[in-house]
Structures are given as structure tokens and as C-alpha cells.
Amino acid sequence: MPEVPALRLHGVRKAFGAAVVVHDVSLDIRARATTGLIGPNGAGKTxxxxxxxxxxxxxxxxxxxxxxxxLGLSAAARAARGISRTFQEIRLFPTLTALENVMVACQGNRGERLGTAILRWGIAAADQRRVQARAEELLAAVGLAHLADRLPTELSYGQQKRVGIARALATGQELLLLDEPAAGLDPDAVRDLAALLRRLAGQVGTILLIEHNLELVRELCDEAVFLDAGRVVVAGPPAEVLEDPRVWRAFMGL
Ligand SMILES: Nc1ncnc2c1ncn2[C@@H]1O[C@H](COP(=O)(O)OP(=O)(O)OP(=O)(O)O)[C@@H](O)[C@H]1O
Ligand SMILES: [Mg+2]
Known part of the structure; x- marks a missing residue:
């Protein structure tokens, strides 16, 4: 029997006003695998x-x-099913420490909509300890245990991105959507990120990764999907997709 995909899109279309951004996209994302979603700026990946x-x-x-x-489920209901994501522009709370940023995400996981002031002053001590322990675990999982008390501005860009990944892990681990995790990182940080994602691949359900770093996709991904102008052009093993002339043309301007 064919395996049920982690995610199946069938004939999905989205327009903003007159601009059709996603055209009739049908796509299966394999469960328990890491899939790289590649495509030029504005292709419709995010x-x-x-x-x-x-x-x-x-x-x-x-x-x-x-x-x-x-369809028909709210974003919160989808998060409750284990769908989580990072943002291209990271989106951390600037006045909260790394640990508190992850704690807020842990709170959201329990369906509570607590403000940051309440996070600090309002919740019962036992609850606070449990949430803190979970957040500490997640920060350790992304290699940031030693920076728990730092504000985002005191962290490197790569470290901020890792806090974003820890926040995503706090909200759900069945389907992890990572939006350009390597963008803006120096080569050392990209190597560290690759090691982290490889480790996570063994622990979380399914990873779908938007990435412009094609070497990272080649190294890390079990599958690759090339999206251009809102259409899936080619999907399959990264070695094949990355050799496709249509992909070269898009990325090298050939
Ligand atoms: N809320 C919105 N309202 C109007 N247009 C939008 C909206 N969101 C995205 N778009 C447009 O849809 C197109 C696809 O955007 P999207 O952000 O999905 O691309 P992307 O593939 O993620 O690009 P990038 O690599 O630059 O992040 C773009 O032309 C963008 O301007
Ligand atoms: Mg994008």
C-alpha cells in the first residue's frame, strides 16, 4: 500500500487581487523525510x-x-496538530530573553493567550517551572542553553534563527516548516545549522524547508521541489532536481 504523505496539496490556488501567486499546486510531502522547497524570489514559497x-x-x-x-481548521487548530513554522524575518520578542521567547511559545502550545507581562508575573509558580524546564530543554536542543538569558539583540543572527527554531519546536513537532533558515548565515553557521537540522530530522516528524542555499538542500534533503511563478516545475530526489536545466536557468540566470 502506498505510504500516506505527511502533507498533500491538491489543486491549490491562491491569488492576491489579480495576481495569482499559487497556481493549481499538487504536491505530496513524504512523511519522516526532509524536503527542500526551492525557487526564485516571489515564486510563492512562503x-x-x-x-x-x-x-x-x-x-x-x-x-x-x-x-x-x-481546510477549515484555524491556524491554532493546525498548530495543535503539530504544524509549526519559523519566519523568514525571525520575529522574536525584542524585550524578552531567549528563554522567555521560547517560554511564550510553550504557553501558546497550551492554548493560552498570555501576554508577556502575565508570563512574568501572573502564572502559578509550578506552571512557570514546568514551562521553563520545557523551554530550557528546547534551547539546549538547538545548542543555546548557555545563552538563555540573552536578549535577541545580544545574539548573532544565526543564534536568533535558532531561537526561532526552538520556538517552532515548542509549538509542534509533527510538521516543521522552516522558512530560509540558512539565509544570512556565514559558512560556519550554515554548517552548524546543517548539523542541527540533521539531528532534528531524526527527532521530529517531517521537515519542509524553504532554502536558497542549494548545496544545503543537496546535503540535507531527501526530496526537493522546485517552485517557479507559483507552479511546481519539478520534484524528486535533490540530485535530479538540482541538475534540471530549468532549475539552473532560474538560479544562474542562464
Ligand atoms: N499578503 C499578500 N498580499 C499581496 N501579495 C502578496 C501577499 N503575500 C505575498 N504576496 C505576493 O505573492 C508573491 C509570492 O510571495 P512569496 O512571499 O510567497 O514568495 P517567496 O517564494 O517566499 O519569495 P522569497 O524567496 O522572496 O521569500 C510575491 O509577488 C508577493 O509580493
Ligand atoms: Mg519567502
Whole structure:
């Protein structure tokens, strides 16, 4: 029997006004694998994440996770099913420490909408300790245990991105959507990130990764999908997708 994909998109379409950004996308994302989503700027990659996460509604088509329809479920309900994501622009709370940033995400996981002031002063001590222990675990998992009390401005860009990954892990681990985790990192930080993602691949359900660093996709991903102008052009093993002339043309301007 064919394996049920972690994520299935069928005929998904999304337009913003007159601009069709995602055209009739049908795509299976293999469960327990790491898939790289590549494509030029404006191809619709982040929009695809927003459609899966439930922050943008499609005009047409179906989206299923493990065979269950997601459409009609709110973003919060999808998070409760284990869909989590990082943001291209990171989005940390600037006045909270790394640990507190992860704690807020742990709170969200329990369906509570606590403000940051309440996080500090309001919740019961036992609850606070449990949330803190979980957040410490997640920061350690991304290699930042020693920087728990730092503010985002005191962290390097790569470290801030790791806090973002820890926050995503706090909200769900069934389907992790990472939006350009390597963008803006120096080569050492990219190597560290690759090691982290390889480790996470053994621990979380399924990883879908938007990335412009094609070497990273080649190294890390089990599958690759090339999206251009809102359409899936080619999908398959990274070695094949990255050799496709249509991909070269898009990335090298050939
Ligand atoms: N909320 C929105 N309203 C109007 N247009 C939007 C909205 N979100 C995205 N777009 C447009 O949709 C197109 C695809 O954007 P998207 O962010 O999905 O691309 P991307 O593939 O993630 O690009 P990048 O590599 O630059 O991050 C772009 O032209 C963008 O301007
Ligand atoms: Mg994007």
C-alpha cells in the first residue's frame, strides 16, 4: 500500500487581487523525510507555508496532513496538530530573553493567550517551572542553553534563527516548516545549522524547508521541489532536481 504523505496539496490556488501567486499546486510531502522547497524570489514559497499553516486561505484546492483535511481548521487548530513554522524575518520578542521567547511559545502550545507581562508575573509558580524546564530543554536542543538569558539583540543572527527554531519546536513537532533558515548565515553557521537540522530530522516528524542555499538542500534533503511563478516545475530526489536545466536557468540566470 502506498505510504500516506505527511502533507498533500491538491489543486491549490491562491491569488492576491489579480495576481495569482499559487497556481493549481499538487504536491505530496513524504512523511519522516526532509524536503527542500526551492525557487526564485516571489515564486510563492512562503505563501505555500502560509496556506499550510492556515494563516492564508486558498481560493481552491485541498490540503491534507496524514490524510486528514486541514481546510477549515484555524491556524491554532493546525498548530495543535503539530504544524509549526519559523519566519523568514525571525520575529522574536525584542524585550524578552531567549528563554522567555521560547517560554511564550510553550504557553501558546497550551492554548493560552498570555501576554508577556502575565508570563512574568501572573502564572502559578509550578506552571512557570514546568514551562521553563520545557523551554530550557528546547534551547539546549538547538545548542543555546548557555545563552538563555540573552536578549535577541545580544545574539548573532544565526543564534536568533535558532531561537526561532526552538520556538517552532515548542509549538509542534509533527510538521516543521522552516522558512530560509540558512539565509544570512556565514559558512560556519550554515554548517552548524546543517548539523542541527540533521539531528532534528531524526527527532521530529517531517521537515519542509524553504532554502536558497542549494548545496544545503543537496546535503540535507531527501526530496526537493522546485517552485517557479507559483507552479511546481519539478520534484524528486535533490540530485535530479538540482541538475534540471530549468532549475539552473532560474538560479544562474542562464
Ligand atoms: N499578503 C499578500 N498580499 C499581496 N501579495 C502578496 C501577499 N503575500 C505575498 N504576496 C505576493 O505573492 C508573491 C509570492 O510571495 P512569496 O512571499 O510567497 O514568495 P517567496 O517564494 O517566499 O519569495 P522569497 O524567496 O522572496 O521569500 C510575491 O509577488 C508577493 O509580493
Ligand atoms: Mg519567502
Amino acid at each position: 505563501t505555500l507555508f502560509n496556506l499550510v499553516a492556515g494563516v492564508v486561505a486558498p481560493d481552491a484546492g485541498r490540503i491534507e496532513m496524514h490524510g486528514q483535511p486541514l
